[in-house]
Amino acid sequence: xxxxxxxxxxxxxxxxxxxxxxxxxxxxxxxxxxxxxxxxxxxxxxxxxxxxxxxxxxxxxxxxxxxxxxxxxxxxxxxxxxxxxxxxxxxxxxxxxxxxxxxxxxxxxxxxx
Amino acid sequence: xxxxxxxxxxxxxxxxxxxxxxxxxxxxxxxxxxxxxxxxxxxxxxxxxxxxxxxxxxxxxxxxxxxxxxxxxxxxxxxxxxxxxxxxxxxxxxxxxxxxxxxxxxxxxxxx
Numbered sequence: 001x002x003x004x005x006x007x008x009x010x011x012x013x014x015x016x017x018x019x020x021x022x023x024x025x026x027x028x029x030x031x032x033x034x035x036x037x038x039x040x041x042x043x044x045x046x047x048x049x050x051x052x053x054x055x056x057x058x059x060x061x062x063x064x065x066x067x068x069x070x071x072x073x074x075x076x077x078x079x080x081x082x083x084x085x086x087x088x089x090x091x092x093x094x095x096x097x098x099x100x101x102x103x104x105x106x107x108x109x110x111x112x113x
Numbered sequence: 114x115x116x117x118x119x120x121x122x123x124x125x126x127x128x129x130x131x132x133x134x135x136x137x138x139x140x141x142x143x144x145x146x147x148x149x150x151x152x153x154x155x156x157x158x159x160x161x162x163x164x165x166x167x168x169x170x171x172x173x174x175x176x177x178x179x180x181x182x183x184x185x186x187x188x189x190x191x192x193x194x195x196x197x198x199x200x201x202x203x204x205x206x207x208x209x210x211x212x213x214x215x216x217x218x219x220x221x222x223x224x225x
Contacts, residue, residue, distance in 0.1 A: 034213060041217030043117075043203055046155075053179040090155065100146075100171065101214060 002027045002095040006104035010054040013081045014112050021076040021107045023091030032094035034101065035065055039087045047089075050074060061085070081111045116140070119204050125223045126194050127206065134189040134220050136204030144207045145187040146171075146214060147179060149200040161191035162187055163209075194224045 004025045013019045025031055026092055036044040048059025055067045067074045076089060091104040120135045138145065143164045148156040148171075158171030162181040176198060178190045187206075191198055201221050205214040 036216075041216050041219075044205075044214075046215065048215045049213055100158055100161060102158075103148075103156040105153060 002093055002097070002102055004033075004091045004102060004104040005095045006089075006107045008107050009105075009107045010110060012112065015083050016080050019078050019081040019085070019109065019111070021089050021091075021109060023074045023076065023104060024072050025074060025093045026081045026090075027093060027096055028071065029096045031067075031072075031074075033067065034063075034072075034094075035059065035063070035076050036090045036092065036103075037087050038087055038090065038106075039059075044090060047076070081109075083113055085109060085110050086096040086111045116207055117204055117215060119202075119217035119220050121220060122218065123221040123223075125225060126191075127225055128195055129193050132191045132194055132222070134191075134202055134204075134222070136187045136189070136217060137185050137205075138187075138206045138215075139185065140206060140215065141184060142206035142215070143184070144212075144214075145181065146205045146207075147177070147187070147189045148203045148205065149173065150203060150219070151200050159189065161201075163166050194222075196224045199222065199224045 011112050034049045036045040038044045048057050050057050050067045058064045063074050092101045117138045146161045147159040155175045159177050160179040162168045165184045201219050203219050204217040207214040
């Protein structure tokens with residue numbers, strides 16, 4: 001069965017430092033991968049996706065993600081974190097069998113001033 | 114403002130009562146979804162609809178029903194609420210199944 005794993009419940013980083021939020025996936029076919037962000041008391045907002053092509057995907061708010069097929073990973077990155085980036089981040093994969101999005105359990109990013 | 118509207122934003126409901134969560138989108142998206150979000154479990158799909166007139170079961174459909182009479186509306190009904198249905202419910206839509214989804218603000222439901 002298709003799945004995604006977010007191994008870290010929380011990531012702490014100082015403002016101005018680079019950040020990485022990890023995601024690994026398991027799919028039977030070609031992976032369609034997504035990152036979403038959720039601010040407090042809000043719905044999820046789409047950040048970026050990987051369908052095919054360049055392994056480095058650029059998205060909203062300066063975020064990017066790197067697709068690594070050999071490591072089955074799709075880590076979210078940003079060169080310089082902002083306090084306003086503090087939020088809950090979800091990785092998702094499209095299920096090959098049902099075509100639905102399967103979400104990870106989420107990683108809380110805390111950026112300290 | 115274009116997007117997805119959910120109502121109510123929050124509700125406290127007595128166990129055994131019937132409740133319908135409303136969801137409307139104005140993006141003319143074909144696919145719509147209902148998720149519940151619980152601490153430590155992420156988002157789990159309850160029901161979905163590929164297009165108006167069709168619905169399907171997600172990962173956790175028991176105790177919930179949906180209908181899709183038209184493109185814009187996708188209500189979620191709890192026929193007889195139980196405390197384990199206390200959660201935050203999100204409606205979402207996408208142009209087609211499997212593409213990026215757009216989410217509503219959520220409905221916080223507490224069943225007591």
